[in-house]
Each structure stands twice: as structure tokens, then as C-alpha cells.
Amino acid sequence: MPEQCPLGPPQVAQLILVIDDDPDIREVVREILEGEGYLVTTAANGAEALRVLEQQRPALVLLDMRMPVLNGWDFAAALRARGARPPILVMTAAQSARRWAEEIGAQGYIAKPFDLSDLLTAVERLLSQTTSGNGSYNSYN
Amino acid sequence: MPWLVLRAAEAGLFACVAGLALIAPRPLWLTLLCVAYFCTVLLYATGAFVRQARWSRGVTRRRMQAVALGSLFLAAAILITGLRAAVPAYEEVWTVLGYAGAVISGLAYFLGFAAPRFVRRAWQEPELRDFLREAAQLPRLATLDAIPAELEQRAAETLGAPYAAIGLWDESRQVLRFRATGTPPPRLPPERTEAFRQGIFELRPGEMIAGRAFMAQRALFSPQAARADPQYAALYRAFGATAVLAAPITAGARRLGVLVVYAPRAPLFAEDDLELVQLLADQAAVVLESRALIDEAARVCAREEAARLKEDFLSAAAHDLQTPLTILLAQAQLLERRALRHPDAPADLVGVRRLVREARRLRSLVLEFIDVTQGGQDAAPLRRERVDLAILAREACARFTSEQHSCMFEGDPSVVGAYDAARIRQVLDNLLENAVKYSPAGGIICVRVWQRDGWAHLTVTDPGIGIPPGDVLHLFERFQRGTNVDDRRFAGMGLGLYICRGIVDQHGGHIQVESVPGKGTTVHVTLPLALEGVCCA
Secondary structure, eight states: OOOOOTTOOOSSOOEEEEEOSOHHHHHHHHHHHHHTTOEEEEESSHHHHHHHHHHOOOSEEEEOSSOSSSOHHHHHHHHHHTTOOOOEEEEEETTTHHHHHHHTTOSEEEEESOOHHHHHHHHHHHHHHHHTTOGGGTOOO | OOHHHHHHHHHHHHHHHHHHHHSSSOOHHHHHHHHHHHHHHHHHHHHHHHHHHHHOOHHHHHHHHHHHHHHHHHHHHHHHHHHHHHOGGGHHHHHHHHHHHHHHHHHHHHHHHHOOHHHHHHHHHHHHHHHHHHHTTGGGOSSTTHHHHHHHHHHHHHHTOSEEEEEEEETTTTEEEEEOOSSOOTTOOHHHHHHHHTTEEEEOTTSHHHHHHHHHTSOEEETTHHHHOGGGHHHHHHTTOSEEEEEEEEETTEEEEEEEEEESSOOSOHHHHHHHHHHHHHHHHHHHHHHHHHHHHHHHHHHHHHHHHHHHHHHHHHHHHHHHHHHHHHHHHHHHHHHHHOTTSOOOHHHHHHHHHHHHHHHHHHHHHHHHHHTTTTOOOOOOEEEEHHHHHHHHHHHTOOSSOEEEEEEOSOOEEEEOHHHHHHHHHHHHHHHHHTSOTTOEEEEEEEEETTEEEEEEEEOSOOOOHHHHTTTTSTTOOOSSOOGGGOOSHHHHHHHHHHHHHHTTOEEEEEEETTTEEEEEEEEEOOOTTTSOO
């Protein structure tokens, strides 16, 4: 399972949900994160992601915004409507990533195309906030 | 008034005055002769004023009518004087009738020759109201040339003149430019004759009465234009103009042109018409200025539209490039990271192939952008060859079949036409990429190819989310994003469809979209089938 991790491997492998309409982006991000010892599940759009969430409870959601069927805004709204509060890392077009992240109240954003180290730093930061007992992200059921 | 009539009237008047002064006591025949003379003159005048009234409008017409009425009643009063002399028995009756005729005649002459201002205003109103009502529609006429033409016609109608002309000021060339119709007038310099033939007649400020009114910036009237302006006498005659009224068309400090009204005969009451012509010229200024503002607004809109298109293109290009770039960068860094951690591990072939694939995708995107920015007119010529559309479609269908989506082909086994295979492949790839992108997992995409009535038909149908009806019409416009300009819903589909339409157009075909929101979308491409005269002998 985990190989090497710069900040030490997590105690229990944490599950990350990657939502992006491009299959290659999903696969590369999956490989990167799995390489760092995380568990990864993917979805091609918001609707698929909602179905995944019925089965699994990821510790973090990586969310592309512009997707067919159900986009990032509608996904975030549906998530809130269900009372679920996993931290969200918006992963989308460079020019609007920050604005869109604010629009849906995401905990972080990363602009495409991103550096691998930036992705990992952002993921680690959000996961450590969750596990360090910041209660606001644990309340989803 | 004809010369002979004038002289006869003068002779009659002289004879009457001389007779009345010299012959005493006055015999009845002399009184009756004088009465007959004055009645004749006045009835002639009545007829003349009625004729004048008929070709006049507004105030002038009413004043002519009043004067005609005055002349008629004066004739009646004089006739009654004669009757009193001839039949003295009814003296009281004649006296009352005579006074009545004189009073009515005096009142009518007063209204005709010295109408108070409020009466003139009231007389002017109906024509002016008509003009203003119609003028309000003018700024929106389709062409700029149509506006002066309409204004000329309305001004002529309002003034009851046969002909009016508007000269527009050309600031750069410092001339007043009129529309010229008919044959060029004689004795015009050759270059002006040539311009006249092309529908243009130009005046410099100060030339003719129109140019003088423009230069002086006030309305001018000339009852005998040819006499007042002998230099242009031939021109005035050629235009059929005896009397000329001209008023500058000016909006604030901006000199826009001049309005000229020609009449074959001098109207008797020029100062009222002069005021009316100036009023119409002012109204023309409002119309022309409104049109200028409308045109300026349209130019600003066009500039903004061009800027928006540029912005949209950059945004669309950036978005389309982002995905392959993201994959390239992430995959390359992943390979680097693995190589550093496990220097001896075998090469990650899947990763390397992904790099190659995305680099190719980037290349084809860049080539497409170049196509689009060159914008049709410089589009590379088609390399037509004998191509089987059914085979191309079947191949494309196979390329887009994955675990997530299946693509079904049906239709005629072979549909051969003269097409650029690479470009048609590009169309198929674009259409199938959209179909996949907007369909749920497990959805079946259907590609059909058939031929009918000399056309090859190709449809790509997806069971996807569909397109709102309002958006379908605009789908093929450059960088269309859907009704809400909100870029969140725009997922890079605009450029692809735009490119498709360009390629299909270049082939002489058509592309259209039918879509039911929530049910799916069908893109229908038709291409001419004929090979003859195109290629592939």
C-alpha cells in the first residue's frame, strides 16, 4: 500500500474522491495520490459522485467545476442539501479557480495545470485540518 | 400674371379714373362700366388666388383662400353699388348688403394680408403635425440615403411645393452634397455633369441660394432666383425653380447641411414659408442627428462585440488547452517522481503513452486554433479524394467506443463522395467527443450514414443532457456558450462545433442540430454526393 511519504504515512489510509470529466486527468490524479498512500475513488461528474457518496465517505473531495450532467456548483449544493460536509478542494481552470472555490464555499483550490507538489501540499493541508480535530469538517454523515 | 392681362387692367383702371374725374355729371352708363371693370378685375383675382391656394399648403393656402374670399366679396360690394345706382327703389337693402359685403371683404383681406400670429400658428399646425409624426420614424430607416430622400419628400408635401432637396455637409471635402436625379442641366462644367450622371450634385458654401443660406446659417428666400443669382440662372431654370427657399440644417454647433425648397412660381407670402422651412430644417437636423447617434451606437456595439469575441476566443482556447496541459504536466512529474524513488523500476509505458497522446491532442488543438483565427477566408483548400463516408464513420465509432460508452453504426454500407478525409475525420471526432462528453455512462451513441437525392447524410445521436431550444440556433457561432453567459456551463464545446460548421460549409454541405433537453441531441450533417466536376475522375 503506501510507499514513501514526505510527511510520514497517515495512520489509516484516507479515502479521496476525485471528480473530473476527463478520464486521463482522473487516472493521473489517482496514480499520484495512490503513490502517496491514499485510497482513491473517482467519478466523471457530480451525479456519479453523489452515487459514490451513498456508499463511501471520503475524507476529501477533489472537484472539477465544469462538467456535463451535474457540474461542480450543483454537486456542492446537493452535497450541502444532504448535510454532508467533506472538505472540498476545487481543481479547475486557472483563471477562475479561486472565485469558483469561494462561490461554493470550498476549503481550498488548485488551478489547472498544477504542479504535482502543489496538489500534494493542498491535499495534505486539508486532510490535516480535518484530522486535527477541526470539527467543522467531521460533521457529515 | 400674363403681360397682356396686366396691361389691359392698367388701361381699364386709367380709363375708369379718367372718366370718373372728367365727366360730370356722371351718367349711369359710366358708373355701370366702372362697376363692370372692377368686378371683372376682382373676379379674375379671385380665380387666380383660388388656383394659387390649390398648389399651396398650410398658412399660404389659407391666406390665399382668405384673399380670394375678400376679392369675391369686394366684387359683390361693388356690384351692389352699381345696382343701387341702377335700381334706386331698394336703397336700404342695397346699403345694408353693400356694408355687409365690404365688412366681410375687409375681414378676409385682413386675415389674408395681415393675419395675426395666433391665426398663422393655427393654420400651420396640421401640416407640421403630419411632418413631425412621420419624422419620428425616419431615423430608423434602413439606409442612410433613404433619410434625406424621405425628408425631402415630406418637406415638399408640408410646404405644398413640387420639389425639395437636402444637401448634406461633407466636412472633409467642404461641400454640400445633393442627390441628383434626371438628366444633367445644360451649361454645367464637365466634371459636375459627370458627377450629376452618377447621382451627385455638389455645392460649395456660398454657391447658389442653398450655399448662401448654409454659409450665413439663416433661412433665405428669393422670389426670382434666376434674377437674384444670374450666375446660376440656367441651373435654376433646369430645376424648374423660380422661387427658392433655403434653410440651414444645424444641430447645436454642428452644421449638417441645408434644406432647399423650389417652387415654379413665387409664393406671395414668403416670410411665413421661410419660418416653416426653418422649422422643417430644424426637424431634419433632429432626424439626421438621431441617425448619426444610432449609427455611432451600432459602431460601439460592433467594437464591443469584436472585443468580446477576442476575449471569448482566448478563454475558449485557454480552457481547451488546459486539460491536455494538466495531464502532461502531472504525468511528467509523476514519472519523474517515480524515477527518483525507484531508479531501477521498469519504464511506466502506460504513463509514457499518455504523455504522447496528450501531446498529440495539444498539437491538434493548436492547429484548430490556427484554423479558427485565420477565419474561413484563408482556410486551407480541401484535399478532395474519393472517400467512403460509411468507412470513416465506422472507424470514428470504433475510436470512441470505451468501457463507459458504446458507439453503434448503422445505415448504408457504402456512401462515396469527394471529400477531404482528414477534415471529415475532424468533424466526426468533434461530434463524437461532444456526444461522449454529454452522455451518461453506459449511454449508446448512434452514428448513421445514408444517401438520398444526391446528398450524403450523417447523423450522430447521443442520449445526453440535450441543449436548451434557445441555444440550438446559436450553437455554431464562434465560441457560443449557451444562453447564460455564465462561463461555468461552458465546457469547451463551442469551438469544436464552430470548426465542424466551417469544414461542412467548405464542402458545400449543411449542419444542423435537433435536441430535446433531458433526452439527447442529434447532429445532422449533409454533404453533396456528386463526384463529377469536383475530383476523382
